Amino acid sequence: xDKKTADRLAKQIVDKTPQLRKIKSVAxxxxxxxxxxxxxxSEEYKANYDKxxxxxxxxxxxxxxxxxxxxxxxDEDDQV
Numbered sequence: 001x002d003k004k005t006a007d008r009l010a011k012q013i014v015d016k017t018p019q020l021r022k023i024k025s026v027a028x029x030x031x032x033x034x035x036x037x038x039x040x041x042s043e044e045y046k047a048n049y050d051k052x053x054x055x056x057x058x059x060x061x062x063x064x065x066x067x068x069x070x071x072x073x074x075d076e077d078d079q080v
Contacts, residue, residue, distance in 0.1 A: 014020040025031075067074040 014024055
């Protein structure tokens with residue numbers, strides 16, 4: 001196996017393996033950012049947790065589809 005092929009295969013192995021990728025980036029002087037950072041425990045998050053809008057719908061929201069069960073539309077009660 002020549003050096004060019006060996007280098008290419010080694011690069012492929014390093015790029016596929018997260019641990020080796022981390023070692024490579026640290027060795028090159030880069031900050032490794034491939035891991036997930038958990039910011040859920042910060043004081044700012046805890047203080048503003050109640051202010052989060054969890055996607056509540058307006059009361060006036062009406063779906064754009066109709067549900068039919070056993071041949072009867074389920075929203076007919078609303079129309080009467």
